[in-house]
Amino acid sequence: MKKHKSHGGEPKGIKIILIGISVLFLVTMLILPLALIITQALGKGVRAYIEAITDHYTLKALQLTLLATITAVAANTLFGITAAWCITKFKFKGKQFLITLIDLPFSISPVIAGLIFVLIFGRNGLFYGLLEQFDVKIVFALPGIILATIFVTFPFVARELIPLMEAQGTDEEAAAASMGAGGFTIFWRITLPNIKWGLLYGIILCTARAMGEFGAVSVVSGHIRGKTNTLPLHIEILYSEYQFSAAFAVSSCLVMIAVIILILRNLVEWKAKKSR
Amino acid sequence: MAHKNSVVPGFRLTLGITLAYLSVIILIPLSSVFLKTADMGLREFIDAAFNKRVLHAYGVSFISAFLAASVNVIFGVLLAWVIVRYDFPFKRIMDGMIDLPFALPTSVAGIALTTLYSENGWIGSQLSKAGMKGSYTVFGITIALVFIGIPFVTRSVQPVLEDLDKGIEEASLMLGATRSQIFKKVILPELLSPILTGFSLAFARGVGEYGSVVFISGNMPMKTEIAPLLIMSKLEQFDYEGATAIAIVMLLVSFIMLLILNLLRRRTNKFLKE
Amino acid sequence: MYIEVNNLNKTFGKFKASKEVSFTIEKGNLVALLGPSGSGKTTILRMLAGLEAPDSGDIFIDGKRVNKIAPGERGIGFVFQNYALFRHMTVYENIAFGLQVKKANKAKIRQRVEELIELVGLKGLDKRYPHQLSGGQKQRVAFARALAPGPSVLLLDEPFAAIDAKIRKELRTWLKNMIHKLGVTSIFVTHDQEEAIDVADEIIVTNLGAVEQKGTPVEIYKKPSTPFVAHFIGESSIIENAGIFKGFKDLHEDKKSIIRPEFIEIGRIEEFVNPLATDRGIIKNVSFHGSSWEISVDMKGCLLTGYRSLEKAPLKVGEEIAVLIHRLYVFDEQGTKIVENKLKVDPMPVYI
Numbered sequence: 001m002k003k004h005k006s007h008g009g010e011p012k013g014i015k016i017i018l019i020g021i022s023v024l025f026l027v028t029m030l031i032l033p034l035a036l037i038i039t040q041a042l043g044k045g046v047r048a049y050i051e052a053i054t055d056h057y058t059l060k061a062l063q064l065t066l067l068a069t070i071t072a073v074a075a076n077t078l079f080g081i082t083a084a085w086c087i088t089k090f091k092f093k094g095k096q097f098l099i100t101l102i103d104l105p106f107s108i109s110p111v112i113a114g115l116i117f118v119l120i121f122g123r124n125g126l127f128y129g130l131l132e133q134f135d136v137k138i139v140f141a142l143p144g145i146i147l148a149t150i151f152v153t154f155p156f157v158a159r160e161l162i163p164l165m166e167a168q169g170t171d172e173e174a175a176a177a178s179m180g181a182g183g184f185t186i187f188w189r190i191t192l193p194n195i196k197w198g199l200l201y202g203i204i205l206c207t208a209r210a211m212g213e214f215g216a217v218s219v220v221s222g223h224i225r226g227k228t229n230t231l232p233l234h235i236e237i238l239y240s241e242y243q244f245s246a247a248f249a250v251s252s253c254l255v256m257i258a259v260i261i262l263i264l265r266n267l268v269e270w271k272a273k274k275s276r
Numbered sequence: 277m278a279h280k281n282s283v284v285p286g287f288r289l290t291l292g293i294t295l296a297y298l299s300v301i302i303l304i305p306l307s308s309v310f311l312k313t314a315d316m317g318l319r320e321f322i323d324a325a326f327n328k329r330v331l332h333a334y335g336v337s338f339i340s341a342f343l344a345a346s347v348n349v350i351f352g353v354l355l356a357w358v359i360v361r362y363d364f365p366f367k368r369i370m371d372g373m374i375d376l377p378f379a380l381p382t383s384v385a386g387i388a389l390t391t392l393y394s395e396n397g398w399i400g401s402q403l404s405k406a407g408m409k410g411s412y413t414v415f416g417i418t419i420a421l422v423f424i425g426i427p428f429v430t431r432s433v434q435p436v437l438e439d440l441d442k443g444i445e446e447a448s449l450m451l452g453a454t455r456s457q458i459f460k461k462v463i464l465p466e467l468l469s470p471i472l473t474g475f476s477l478a479f480a481r482g483v484g485e486y487g488s489v490v491f492i493s494g495n496m497p498m499k500t501e502i503a504p505l506l507i508m509s510k511l512e513q514f515d516y517e518g519a520t521a522i523a524i525v526m527l528l529v530s531f532i533m534l535l536i537l538n539l540l541r542r543r544t545n546k547f548l549k550e
Numbered sequence: 551m552y553i554e555v556n557n558l559n560k561t562f563g564k565f566k567a568s569k570e571v572s573f574t575i576e577k578g579n580l581v582a583l584l585g586p587s588g589s590g591k592t593t594i595l596r597m598l599a600g601l602e603a604p605d606s607g608d609i610f611i612d613g614k615r616v617n618k619i620a621p622g623e624r625g626i627g628f629v630f631q632n633y634a635l636f637r638h639m640t641v642y643e644n645i646a647f648g649l650q651v652k653k654a655n656k657a658k659i660r661q662r663v664e665e666l667i668e669l670v671g672l673k674g675l676d677k678r679y680p681h682q683l684s685g686g687q688k689q690r691v692a693f694a695r696a697l698a699p700g701p702s703v704l705l706l707d708e709p710f711a712a713i714d715a716k717i718r719k720e721l722r723t724w725l726k727n728m729i730h731k732l733g734v735t736s737i738f739v740t741h742d743q744e745e746a747i748d749v750a751d752e753i754i755v756t757n758l759g760a761v762e763q764k765g766t767p768v769e770i771y772k773k774p775s776t777p778f779v780a781h782f783i784g785e786s787s788i789i790e791n792a793g794i795f796k797g798f799k800d801l802h803e804d805k806k807s808i809i810r811p812e813f814i815e816i817g818r819i820e821e822f823v824n825p826l827a828t829d830r831g832i833i834k835n836v837s838f839h840g841s842s843w844e845i846s847v848d849m850k851g852c853l854l855t856g857y858r859s860l861e862k863a864p865l866k867v868g869e870e871i872a873v874l875i876h877r878l879y880v881f882d883e884q885g886t887k888i889v890e891n892k893l894k895v896d897p898m899p900v901y902i
Contacts, residue, residue, distance in 0.1 A: 010455055015362055022358045025351050029423055030376050032398060033388040079297045086290035101298055107530050109484025111504035112523045116305035119312055124516060126308060151301055173284045183285040212381030214487030215504065219511060232383040239387045251384040258379035266372045443634030446601055451648030451699060452622030465638040
């Protein structure tokens with residue numbers, strides 16, 4: 001008997017073809033690169049692999065990546081919450097414009113993101129003289145890397161929170177305020193429990209992008225080994241020095257982190273759906 | 277700016293912090309590009325921003341980003357459709373995997389794709405049998421940008437498809453429409469807005485993308501050199517003016533394109549409540 | 551018979567949505583499928599439309615078995631509960647859709663759509679989008695859209711559910727008149743008995759996936775064939791053992807009976823001509839019911855509800871009063887029986 005269901009109404013053949021094309025696409029585009037990374041990483045044996053990932057410069061680069069990531073994520077999380085609070089709990093003119101500004105880094109090339117910090121803080125830059133006086137280095141040093149990372153990951157937390165808090169409205173916060181609760185108490189006791197999964201989701205996305213950022217950091221870092229080299233930059237250097245298996249070994253670590261991030265992401269999304 | 281009828285505290289504080297942070301991280305640094313350009317003479321600017329090599333690089337960047345975003349529209353809609361509408365083994369894993377390009381550092385993706393599509397790579401060797409080249413061609417650049425852009429269209433279309441009222445399909449079925457008519461006339465118009473959103477995001481990302489492209493492109497001037505890479509090489513030669521001139525053109529073109537896409541999206545959305 | 555349904559069965563997983571559903575409908579009739587939510591009425595409608603396939607059973611329309619015919623080919627118009635209008639199309643485009651997909655000629659489409667817009671009273675709104683319309687207007691568009699291809703049967707799923715109570719009655723009358731004017735055989739699903747009685751020529755009462763009874767509104771009300779129907783249509787109290795009441799002594803103990811408010815009279819004992827036919831009860835609740843008092847009485851452990859004219863002396867909660875049960879429904883395997891109070895007719899004259 002022919003079934004007329006409301007969806008999945010296509011004939012079985014078409015369904016199988018569509019699923020087949022999708023799977024084929026994902027296998028060529030996503031699975032093959034991953035498989036390649038793993039095989040290349042282990043191409044020279046397990047010992048070479050372990051050597052590559054425990055190399056002094058690799059560990060240094062990992063340290064720097066973690067430092068930059070944690071700082072950028074913390075800064076953008078605090079900002080994201082503040083901005084989302086301001087935008088969703090109050091009515092004011094220019095709100096839409098503010099949201100557009102927050103989204104801006106999404107449409108700016110990471111290379112340009114790096115460039116603007118070089119223009120400002122680099123030689124011939126606006127603040128170069130001032131920085132020289134106090135002997136502070138920003139470009140080709142850690143602060144530059146952090147600034148560039150912050151710029152590139154700027155929108156993630158705020159973007160995740162704004163629609164969520166918009167949907168939640170201000171009734172609960174207003175009720176708490178009318179009972180005399182202060183701003184911080186309201187946030188901690190009322191708002192945060194409502195948005196925790198969305199916040200976590202934003203933080204995870206932000207972390208993923210911060211760890212992997214290449215273009216912007218590449219511009220401001222100066223590629224000083226052991227000093228201003230993050231993991232993604234380190235991979236580039238290894239690769240351009242024809243140390244392919246070392247490059248892929250380090251890559252495989254980042255693949256693992258990416259997979260963990262993906263699993264966390266899905267877990268959080270599932271939790272958020274359940275709590276709704 | 278005034279806030280009305282809110283008893284919730286913190287308006288001044290949060291607005292203040294938001295504006296200050298926004299200025300320090302985004303507005304002031306970004307304005308440097310414009311200040312730097314204003315310092316340049318018009319001739320100098322035109323020479324730097326529109327010489328032959330640069331024009332070619334813009335072309336490669338925008339065309340490959342456009343192609344990749346278009347490919348991602350097709351596969352993005354397909355993936356969203358398959359995930360939302362059908363049941364099959366490992367669907368959950370497939371769904372979760374779609375964000376991989378987002379979570380994977382671009383340089384990792386870059387070296388993996390380059391090796392995969394190089395002449396002795398798994399795919400590249402197959403391509404060369406067919407007389408095609410993968411790595412170090414515009415085709416290779418497009419592949420890298422497709423990889424980067426996979427999540428955008430899928431993730432914009434997916435929730436809309438999930439929330440689509442099943443009734444409208446049944447209504448069309450009752451009115452005698454065929455499956456392909458239902459898809460073309462009833463479902464696709466509903467998806468137009470998220471498709472455009474996804475396209476804009478993928479396109480913007482593609483135009484600016486550096487990490488995954490720099491390896492696979494081979495950076496041959498007048499052939500596979502992309503605009504972000506040109507900025508990079510100007511910077512390495514301390515030619516800040518040249519870099520800035522290219523950057524400002526890219527920024528303006530991107531903004532104009534996004535503006536047009538936004539207007540288009542608004543037009544496709546006119547049937548929705550404001 | 552225009553529509554004939556024989557022994558339809560349908561299960562969703564373990565849930566039996568339809569059990570041996572059979573009924574017939576005459577051409578041009580407006581029929582209500584009435585039942586509580588989850589009683590399987592929408593499933594029946596969707597099987598008729600072809601949106602669900604029955605596990606077994608036959609559906610005939612105009613003598614033709616339609617089970618294997620695609621939904622769009624059955625000559626059925628369907629009005630969805632939430633209208634399911636195409637939001638990206640104007641009123642005109644919505645109504646024209648069914649004609650366009652069948653590649654009708656443009657001039658004909660224009661003529662037909664304009665005729666329908668006129669018919670449903672939406673003139674001048676043809677360029678509006680659904681979100682610019684009120685609930686009642688959307689309903690009219692959905693109605694016109696379903697009618698556009700000229701169906702011989704019209705199915706409506708809870709057509710008034712999403713409409714404000716205020717204009718629901720008005721729209722109800724409008725729809726009834728429109729359907730009768732067009733003469734299209736129509737079935738609508740509702741859980742609202744008042745709506746069914748008000749609008750339908752015939753009512754099919756469903757419960758737990760099965761048809762309980764089919765008949766005109768008056769038949770269904772006056773001769774309910776099952777306790778469920780009697781209880782679902784109109785007000786009623788269920789009595790497990792009516793034999794305890796005066797005048798019904800010879801009823802068997804295990805027979806279920808039902809008493810409607812209009813079957814009983816509540817008052818002070820001196821108000822009754824024949825006090826011997828009455829029982830005593832205590833008033834539990836008195837509420838004003840517009841044109842009468844609604845009074846609940848506890849009588850021998852049973853709670854009965856009845857009305858009392860505003861003209862008579864008001865009664866108070868806790869007061870002991872008399873209740874005369876004129877008649878009640880008794881159910882057995884054959885159906886309903888109306889049993890009259892044996893003591894009501896004064897027996898004395900016979901003996902004098």
